Amino acid sequence: MKVIVSPAAITGSVTANPSKSAMQRAVAAALLAKGKTTIHNPGLSNDCLAALEVAENLGAMVKRVNENIEITSRGVEPFYDEINCGESGLGIRMFTPIVALADRAITINGHGSLVTRPMHFFEEVLPQLDVKIKSREGKLPLEIQGPLQAKDITIDGSLSSQFLTGLLMAFGSVAGKAKITVKDLKSKPYIALTLQIMEHFGVKVRNENFEYFYFDKKQEYKAVEYTVEGDWSGAAFLLVAAAVAGKAEVHHLNTLSAQSDKAIMEALEKAGAEMLPGVFTVIVGKRELKAFEMDATDCPDLFPPLVALAANCQGITKIKGVSRLAHKESDRGITLQQEFGKMGIRIDLEGDVMLVHGGTGIKGAAVHSHNDHRIAMACAVAALTADGPVTISNAEAINKSYPEFYDHLAKLGGIVEKEEVTA
Numbered sequence: 001m002k003v004i005v006s007p008a009a010i011t012g013s014v015t016a017n018p019s020k021s022a023m024q025r026a027v028a029a030a031l032l033a034k035g036k037t038t039i040h041n042p043g044l045s046n047d048c049l050a051a052l053e054v055a056e057n058l059g060a061m062v063k064r065v066n067e068n069i070e071i072t073s074r075g076v077e078p079f080y081d082e083i084n085c086g087e088s089g090l091g092i093r094m095f096t097p098i099v100a101l102a103d104r105a106i107t108i109n110g111h112g113s114l115v116t117r118p119m120h121f122f123e124e125v126l127p128q129l130d131v132k133i134k135s136r137e138g139k140l141p142l143e144i145q146g147p148l149q150a151k152d153i154t155i156d157g158s159l160s161s162q163f164l165t166g167l168l169m170a171f172g173s174v175a176g177k178a179k180i181t182v183k184d185l186k187s188k189p190y191i192a193l194t195l196q197i198m199e200h201f202g203v204k205v206r207n208e209n210f211e212y213f214y215f216d217k218k219q220e221y222k223a224v225e226y227t228v229e230g231d232w233s234g235a236a237f238l239l240v241a242a243a244v245a246g247k248a249e250v251h252h253l254n255t256l257s258a259q260s261d262k263a264i265m266e267a268l269e270k271a272g273a274e275m276l277p278g279v280f281t282v283i284v285g286k287r288e289l290k291a292f293e294m295d296a297t298d299c300p301d302l303f304p305p306l307v308a309l310a311a312n313c314q315g316i317t318k319i320k321g322v323s324r325l326a327h328k329e330s331d332r333g334i335t336l337q338q339e340f341g342k343m344g345i346r347i348d349l350e351g352d353v354m355l356v357h358g359g360t361g362i363k364g365a366a367v368h369s370h371n372d373h374r375i376a377m378a379c380a381v382a383a384l385t386a387d388g389p390v391t392i393s394n395a396e397a398i399n400k401s402y403p404e405f406y407d408h409l410a411k412l413g414g415i416v417e418k419e420e421v422t423a
């Protein structure tokens, strides 16, 4: 699909979409619990649907009841020899240790960009937990044979926090006394979210400085009621749209959330946007914007909306943490440089720092999502203040995390035309 976004002013209000990070974790916890969990405000993006399908294939019964999703489980009891995690990095890295709880040979697969993302961590770590594993040189598919034994272990957290999320969740259902030591953990707030959701489902982990994680006694996940929070990662695009092109209210955003991407508020404040954060509603408005400095090492998904913001800020914005972007749906440092370059915005990549030359004027152009949802959304936001329309190819990439994005942008006054492309 092609989407053409024309320059326009932003005004009005919208409710944030459900967080896929929270939804996927809740689905995994519900699978590990015995009984019926009800998930309110469920996410239905592709990554969330993939998680629901994995839970089904691992033995849970998933039912849509009114607006909610009910997951009834007896624990991990796989129906098939193969599961597919779609395109979700979190999905595969979280569900692999969970699948390994079963005493059965299982192949774990995925598609799209996931087949090129690194999984060698599992080859280093799972054998230490008595799980046999084979991969295609550190990539998918993974063939594993459990059952996983929870033991004291030391791991490297520098590539991604998602592997640790998987180990924590799996240990939560089998560990007696055990300790996970993590060196150089990145994306720490995502681990805070994991621990918060595990605790909601009845499993407590003691954590010291996000370096030592202690399981003190055997615990069980409980089937509960859970409400998915609004998604700061997706809402960040709408908040930036308001800051550069008008004013908007975004509802169902918890400013006390554990989600890392609520750090967008810090960036908007530094850039000089008008801000009125309530507890569950955030109002942002346009003012004169200036270049800012930000360390996004622990909130890497904010790079695309930060670049759309920086393109509208007078001066050179410096964002640290570029090395975290190499293994996302695309190599995001480079794709942002390429696609914003087409719109006349110069981006320099200097080691771990990105320099965005803002305030020089955004040009209407034809850009490509690189099949990366956050690149498509960043280009759509940049279009609001461009000198002409921006045409985004493979614009359907947004379905991975935020299928409602173009409709929400249009609800706020964005001029969005969708064109189906026939092969």
Ligand SMILES: O=C(O)C1=C[C@@H](OP(=O)(O)O)[C@@H](O)[C@H](O)C1
Pocket (backbone or CB within 6 Å): 020, 021, 022, 090, 159, 160, 161, 162, 165, 186, 187, 190, 300, 301, 324
């Ligand atoms: O746990 C999660 O929900 C996520 C963790 C982050 O990955 P890294 O830990 O690899 O930075 C983030 O980029 C990803 O979109 C979602």
Ligand SMILES: C=C(OP(=O)(O)O)C(=O)O
Pocket (backbone or CB within 6 Å): 087, 088, 089, 090, 091, 301, 328, 329, 374, 401
């Ligand atoms: C990188 C992302 O997700 P994941 O790693 O779960 O595929 C993302 O949502 O930007």
